[in-house]
Amino acid sequence: MKTIVPRLKPDVFYTVGHRGTRGLMPENTIQAMKKAIDLGSNTIEFDIHITKDGQVIVYHDFSFNPEYTLLPNGKEFTEGDRKQYTFYQMNYADIRKFIIGEKKYSSFPQQKQVACYTPLLSELIDSVETYTKTNKLPGVNYLIEIKSNPLTDGFEQPVPEIMVDKMMAVINTKEISKRFIIQSFDIRPLKVMHQKYPEIPVGLLTWDRKISMAENLSNMGFSPDFYNPHYGMVTPELIDSCHKKGMLIVPWTVNEIADMQRIKKLKVDGIITDYPNFFSDLLK
Ligand code: G3P
Ligand code: CA
Numbered sequence: 001m002k003t004i005v006p007r008l009k010p011d012v013f014y015t016v017g018h019r020g021t022r023g024l025m026p027e028n029t030i031q032a033m034k035k036a037i038d039l040g041s042n043t044i045e046f047d048i049h050i051t052k053d054g055q056v057i058v059y060h061d062f063s064f065n066p067e068y069t070l071l072p073n074g075k076e077f078t079e080g081d082r083k084q085y086t087f088y089q090m091n092y093a094d095i096r097k098f099i100i101g102e103k104k105y106s107s108f109p110q111q112k113q114v115a116c117y118t119p120l121l122s123e124l125i126d127s128v129e130t131y132t133k134t135n136k137l138p139g140v141n142y143l144i145e146i147k148s149n150p151l152t153d154g155f156e157q158p159v160p161e162i163m164v165d166k167m168m169a170v171i172n173t174k175e176i177s178k179r180f181i182i183q184s185f186d187i188r189p190l191k192v193m194h195q196k197y198p199e200i201p202v203g204l205l206t207w208d209r210k211i212s213m214a215e216n217l218s219n220m221g222f223s224p225d226f227y228n229p230h231y232g233m234v235t236p237e238l239i240d241s242c243h244k245k246g247m248l249i250v251p252w253t254v255n256e257i258a259d260m261q262r263i264k265k266l267k268v269d270g271i272i273t274d275y276p277n278f279f280s281d282l283l284k
Contacts, residue, residue: 014270015279016143017041018253019060022274023108026068026101028058029116030127037132039276040283043141044128048121048167050158055092056121056170060147062086062156064098068105072097088157092120108274122170129174142180143272144171145205146189160189168197183228187220194222201225205252209233213241223247228272231259236266257281 020032021039033044047060063082071077077085077098087095095118102115119127125142132139146167148160157163164182171180182193183203190202203226204216217223227242231251242249250270254260257278260271264282271282 012042012141012270013264013283014043014141014143014248014250014272015041015276015283016043016045016250016252016270016272017276018045018272018274020044020046021276022111023255024110024275024277025112026105026114026116028060028118029100030119030124031101031114031116033124033128034131036276037128037137037140040279041140041276042138043143043270045143045145045272046124047145047147048163049087049147050163050166051087051092051095052089053091054166056166057087057092057095058119058121058124059087062088062147062152064100067107068101068103070099070103072099074099086156088155120170121167122173125170125174125176129176139176139179142176143203144180144182146182146184146186148184148186148189150186150188160186161192164189164192164196181226183226187216190220190224194220194224203228203250206230206233213238213245217245226250226269228252231263231271234263234266234268239266239268 017036019027021035025032025035028046036044046058049057049059051057063086064077066077066079069077100116100118102113104113105111146163148157148163153159181201181203183205184190185205193200193202202224204224206229223245227247228250231254234251239249248269250272251263251268252272254271254273255275260278260282
């Protein structure tokens, strides 16, 4: 029996644009979020990091990804440059000068090449809220992933408590209550959220088949609202176990329509994809 998370709108099938619309627009940018909404996503997913000057930014890695980033002067950003441009060691004003998405990203050949910058969490939320209001669209859900990692505390990012506090300081100035979920592969920020902000829904991301759901929940010490596995781990039994524990299950990152259809039939509660353009077919 599925228990709906009471803190979110009930009976929602979460159509989640991964990093916005990674398949079609430069990832984790304001443009990618707007595109995801245009294509029918009711939820946008993105990743956060903290800068040296304490700003909360939206980006996947701990430093720029050379596959789709250029230096401020338009020259190549190389793998060797990564270590000297760790976000946690840089001020946001400098991070903003790097060019995201103008360089062709070969892993995503359909992605539009357009010069973007790395946004602040604050301005991303403001831009999305203005966009939905201006276009008379329903408010979108935010699925925010905290990119902490026990192996790199202190040099790639601060400890999870600081990440949570900085993120919440931003979110608390916005009018998105009941429309955001915090997720992570790292159980530590989820524990901090549970302790300090028990009213806010959280989700555990999982990829390791060797760790069972029971073990994950035991490590956490509580059941999160969402249990979000890699889609290759999804079975009817796992879905049933999640629902019996009162957790919703929203797998990632499902990029083939056939996989989306198969998993939806198994009664997952949503799908995270780089290609929200498939949602219109999926929901027919
Ligand atoms: O939301 C699920 C997904 O974002 C997890 O993987 O590496 O794309 O952040 P990653
Ligand atoms: Ca993510």
